[in-house]
Amino acid sequence: MPTTRPSSDLRNHYNEISEFCHNFDEPVYITKNDQGDLVVMSIERYEKLVGKFELYKLLDEGMKALKKEKVRPFREALADIQKGIPE
Structure with missing residues (x-):
């Protein structure tokens, strides 16, 4: 209640x-x-709630991309990210 x-x-x-x-x-x-x-x-509770909404939005975008077959292998994406990281 x-x-x-x-x-x-x-x-x-x-x-x-x-x-x-x-x-x-x-x-x-x-x-x-x-x-x-x-x-x-509380602010902590609010931030958790907003974080969940942001996560759901990202998951929804990922599911839409998957349905449209606009995805690529994880290792390929990770390699691209690592290329952009200065040593």
């Missing part, structure tokens, strides 16, 4: 909300006039 708090708690209980987000690595849903309004989470 998600943790839900009224928007007034951001002002009145900020430290408590922050501590919860860091200790439990879970977001807190903030309501305004009994309606969902915001989600608060």
